[in-house]
Amino acid sequence: MNYKHLFYFWNVARHGGILRASEAIHISPQTLSGQIKLLEESLGTPxxxxxxxxxxLTEAGDVAREYADEMFSLGAELEQVIRGYPRGRPVEFRxxxxxxxxxxxxxxxxxxAISLDKEVRIVCREWRLDRLLNELGQHRLDLVISDAPTHAAVDAKPYAQRLGRSAVVFLAHPELAKRGSGDFPERLQxxxxLFPGEDSALRNAIDRWVKRRNLRLYTAGIFDDMALMAAFGREKIGAFPAPATLVDEFTADGPLVVLGQADGVYVDYYAxxxxxxxxxxxVAAITAAARDSLEPA
Incomplete structure (x- = not known):
């Protein structure tokens, strides 16, 4: 059997079609279709x-998919184990x-991950979650860190381990904190x-909380980067939500105070x-240490 043909079949099965698979592994649809036809001919069944x-997938295709899942997962595991095996060579972590x-x-x-008793070379990629999950599925990454367990645009679902969670608070410059009447959260009106972008799990959690609380809020800004949002907050542009685990960091860098905690709102973090x-x-070091920096999962 030609294992390259099997790899192409595996990707088409995972992505649900030739076009999506061709985009994911950068092979033309025509080439992909031809390679799968050769695999079917060699196996004697569609x-x-x-x-x-x-x-x-046909019944035979289901069986082939199960074996391919195990084979390519074992291949990725083999690469992880062997990559840093020679003594003196750093362990690469993608x-x-x-x-x-x-x-x-x-x-x-x-x-x-970089505090182990062995030398580690970390290769860190920042991207949209759907693109990262495609890279993970191609075994180009060892792990993805995210605030969501999967992405709707990705057919193949990863194994998601929840590392922990954080409560959510609202921060503001002291002058802004003096505005408004009543208690939190009504005074936010x-x-x-300032709010994070719509792709953020924090934004989605806050939107549900605002609707549940029937709050009418004025949005002065939307930011994909939380550090930039906090910088605008320090300049009195607006109050903003943030994970409670970052409060000490935000308040240490400038004049910010906590307005209150959003009841029942949490952000989860996943490996x-x-x-x-x-x-x-x-990966083992990250999952073991997460409980020290986050609330228990």
């Missing part, structure tokens, strides 16, 4: 059937960080607000991998 505009994740949270979660258990020492 692996896909056409169902409308979609490809559907990690993706969702661009919606606050940089400070990402650093706290990744810091244990008298203060301009995403292609295997349920991974032997990579950096």
């Amino acid at each position: 692996l896909f059937r056409q169902r409308g505009r979609r490809l559907e 990690v993706g960080v969702s661009d919606a994740l606050p940089k400070s949270v990402a650093y706290r979660l990744l810091r244990p 008298d203060i301009p607000l 995403l991998s292609v295997e349920r258990k991974t032997r990579h020492p950096c």
